[in-house]
Amino acid sequence: MKKVIFFEVQGGSDKGQDGHRKDTMPMVEALQQKGYPAEVVFFDVTQMDAIYDYVKHNAVAYVSRINPGNMVGEAQYFGMLRALCEDGIIGLPHPDAMTGYGAKDALVKLTDTSLVPSDTYAYYTMSEFFYQFPKALALNERVLKQNRGSTGEGIWRVQLMEPLPVGATEASLTTKVKCTEAKDNHVEYWKLGEFMLFCEQYIIGDGGMLVDMPFLPRIKEGEIRLLLLRDTPINVVHKKPAAAADAFSATLFSGAQYRYDPPILWEGLITDFLAQLPHVKDKLGGFDLPLLWTADFILRDAPDGSDDYVLGEMNCSCVGFTSELSLAPRVADEIIACITEKQQIKA
Incomplete structure (x- = not known):
């Protein structure tokens, strides 16, 4: 059986003492426990040809776990991933989906x-x-x-x-x-x-x-981040900016307070967003939804006075779940489901 390859890079502030992202090895181990061989390959632009050849011949799928801010040779890395997808390796996600969903101008395509x-x-x-x-x-x-x-x-x-x-x-x-x-x-x-x-x-x-x-002034009430596993929300983070008069940032660094909610508490937002996902997918290139990604929303007043939600950003380059490593088996199940679906289509 061919392997699931997890791409990482050496170094970076997102690594633990073992040199890996804290959420990478739990996914690798969860796959192995389910009978799927999996391993980590560290991308190095100076060794790209050898890495490409190894993955092409030994992998059924790859999972990208590289924060672009930690990478040397981002363009070459994306080119390699694109070539692997053309070779039939299942991309989780496809490099063009990473740029399509992750770039800020994705919002302009959804106006x-x-x-x-x-x-x-x-x-x-x-x-x-x-x-x-x-x-x-x-x-x-x-x-x-x-x-x-x-x-x-x-x-x-x-x-x-x-x-x-x-x-x-x-x-x-x-x-x-x-x-x-x-x-x-x-x-x-x-x-x-x-x-x-x-x-x-x-x-x-x-x-x-x-x-x-x-x-949007209602950012003071907090930003709502959906963490999605393909088309399934698995977590909601409510990020409320600090109380200072000028504060509008929802980052921990700026003093925002985070609260983790079950998706059921945001049923209206989720139902509306999932209904529009096919259109979003089409507008952003038609690629398969990313394996693990986020969508951030801010409240605003609708013309009829009800609550409305505005999409402020999406991210899928390397979304982490280090605070909830118990999700790893569920992510592993979704990786297996992606592989099974693609293999059935080929058959």
């Missing part, structure tokens, strides 16, 4: 759904940014999100310091703005044009871009 506000934009060049952002800011407070980074770095809430003149349809570049970064909720004051030039660092370079969304 025709009820999940994402229609005034959500992506800026890939400074000219696009300077054309649209002052217009958007004239209508409401905004949140800018860089494509790279983590723990709230490069995510800014932007507010006008004073109302614009009556009839103004865009903010001038000399308009004073208050900018709060989600990393630690610290506040900076800028002229709009100078702040936008500061944001050039997020747009330039490979994969650079900014996503621009309306700020």
